[in-house]
Amino acid sequence: MRRFLSLGLLCLLLLSVTVTAQAQTSATVDADDAAALELLEALDVRSYPAKGEAIIAILQSDDERARDWLQSLLDGRLQRADDGRFVVVLDNQGRDWPVADALTGEPLGEMSRRDLDRIGINNNLRNQLRSAIAVVDLYSPDVERRRTSATRLLGEVDEELAEPLGELIAAEDDTQVKRRLTQALAIYQVENGELEGVETLKGSLHPRVRVALSRAANDDDPIIADAANEALVSIEQNIKINRGLETLYFGLSLGSVLVLAAIGLAITFGVMGVINMAHGELIMLGAYTTWMMQQLLPGQPGLALILSIPAGFMVAALAGVAIERGVIQFLKGRPLETLLATFGISLILQQLVRTLISPLNRTVITPEWMSGSLVINDALSLTLNRMFVLGFALVVFAALMLIMRRTRLGLEVRAVTQNRAMARSMGIRATRVDIMTFALGSGVAGLAGVALSQLTNVGPNLGQNYIIDSFMVVVFGGVGNLWGTLVAGLSLGIINQVLEPWAGAVLAKIIVLVFIILFIQKRPRGLFPQKGRAAEG
């Protein structure tokens, strides 16, 4: 309670100061360094209450460096050098720390940490500082800061803060901050039994709003309680819809991963009829290529990631060609033996990575433009990396479709798979087509690896985790049908995510597997069976 009290007090003080400061021009902004030094000097005292007063003094000054000082004081980075200057430590690793002058902000090079004296604070001061910074931020010209600080205030408004808040809302021109502040004020009103607060809170999905409303639903005043209940019901409904959308998004994301992992298999298995159990390890190679690229280009994870798209494709494609030439070509027409041999290859590749790189997982950095999330509302935010992978999967799918339908290679591949002897007699070099097809399917596996490196751990077991799922997707969708793979992958992803909340992750997976096993009994050729002669055999 004391914290809120001081918060309100600060706010009142600040308001008066800033309103005058805003009214004046920036003439006074160039604060006298001597005055600033005095403010900081006041901090360097023994007694904590005295420090508290000094903090309020800093707040009251209209110095624009005030926030930085408070923040560095909170972080323990505001220190005093032996020569009496106040400095901000930029990085406190090692023995010599780079510092900057607290007054001018100029870097002062490195200082030995023995020459520096930290200005200590205790927990009370820490709380006071946090609240102070939040309130200062409300007046910050930076919109982002105002937004964070306004969100912080939800449910923390007290009597003294309520009054200046009204004026702030009126003066605010960012709609988001305005809405947040209005909500913060409304929560306060609801707590005081004012009906109009409930009206304001109706559409909000923020958890703190819900807490306030459910508290109000138990209010003694039946009118307030009813209104709060009504608002809660509509909020719950709204949240349910958002949860559904979120599940759908996660399902599509998981589905896109499955599609990426399976689409290469749909080509090698579906079109060529080759069972490649090492497909998962080709995915793994793609993921490791990404990791390797990032090691080669330190500090530029984004560029490395973009470069790994062609690199991962090439690495996996070359590995695929090696597998095709080295083993699979000798096992033509013996699918079960191919299965065993490629399984052996997958063991060797896994162990190779374990021996050459490490049995432990490697971390692949997510570049900045891919991290974070797209906030739709308080209950729904979509992570960007998943969105990128979803988009990537669709692009890869479209490209494969184009290759199979519109290029010479695709035509030859279809010809060779439908009737090898006939195709050869028409002058198609079947062996070359085999190699190209296998390289294409393997390369796509590499692409899947590049994308997966952004979502999961990159380790020797990466491929193993996807191989069964990939085969399931291809068989479920119908062998030899790329559309089937897309539909199967996305729908399995969604089914899995829908089941997960009530069954748990493992049980959901089991249910999906059993479902596919039963489905294949019913329709052995999958969702979209191939028609005609090619389907036989």
Add this chain to the structure above:
Amino acid sequence: MMTQSSSSQFWLTRPFGERATQIFLGVLFAALLLVTVLHLAVPQGHPLHVNAYTVNLFGKYLSYALLAVAVDLVWGYLGILSLGHGAFFAIGGYAMGMYLMRQIGDRGTYGDPILPDFMVFLSWDSLPWYWLGFDMAWFAFAMVLLAPGLLALVFGFLAFRSRVTGVYLSIITQALTFALMLAFFRNEMGFGGNNGLTDFRELLGFNLRTNDTRLGLFIATGVALALGYILCRAIVTSKLGRVCVATRDAEARTRFIGYRVERFQLFVFVVSAMLAGLAGALYVPQVGIINPSEFSPIFSIEIVLWVALGGRATLYGAVIGAILVNYAKTIFTGVMPDAWLFALGAMFVLVTVFLPKGVAGLLLHLKRRKKPVTPPKEATA
């Protein structure tokens, strides 16, 4: 190998008709006898003494060999490449493990007279229904055969009825064992989660930690292998067996002739699953633990390698393969554990590309080249 069994012989003697079978059974019993004598009669410290650890190890190999024979029955003679036989093996093992758990009684860490330790740990207050009856040996031993048999019956009925064969069947058997592995990893299933069942004490009143019990289990496994082998021979030399081979080589044609192919497939598949379950049940008391890793797809596919390495559709080849690969595994994991997966992977590739008929095929080839008329001797492991 199918050619010489004539139609009107007695069904009792027919399984023994083949020379290889006689040699195999002879070698097997000689080996059992030799190990027993060397273990019991030769004093410890003598270079020829076989210690209890080795006896136990051989017992483990023999249970693997029985499992391999079961896989060879469906893969070699029926053309069904099951990548899920580890599941039947593990289920048989779990049935035995449940019996052994109930035998612990109140000697567990928590001293509960009925509940196994892990259930007390999960604070369950009573046995789940599917644990009932496993305190009785006859029931548990029946379940060793019936549980995997039932799973194979349901799975096979659905699969063969809708004519799921070849690669598709392989993939869904793999999915089956994968799903079971995930399920058994869950604590809620009531099978001990990822720790599985362990800390066994006694089997039918015999203390599992004594050397005599180990020797007894070794001999029992050897006898089971012999009986399983004879059963498989009886199946493959019968008319039914020939329909199976016909199905393997030309399924559609066999169907057109008028055979209900799926019934033959189902029967042999269920028998094979039961044999695998029996192998699992013999395996568990010898290694002292059963956990969900036996369900892992890799293990199942490894079994197939044993058969492929030994030689498909010979039965004795499966035994040779199982013992060779597992012996190599024991050596490798002891000397250089990192190299084992390389060796295993290389075996998969080399056997399928260069040795499609396995060691047995190689032996037959050598035999024919040396003495084309009378076969002198069949080598075994």
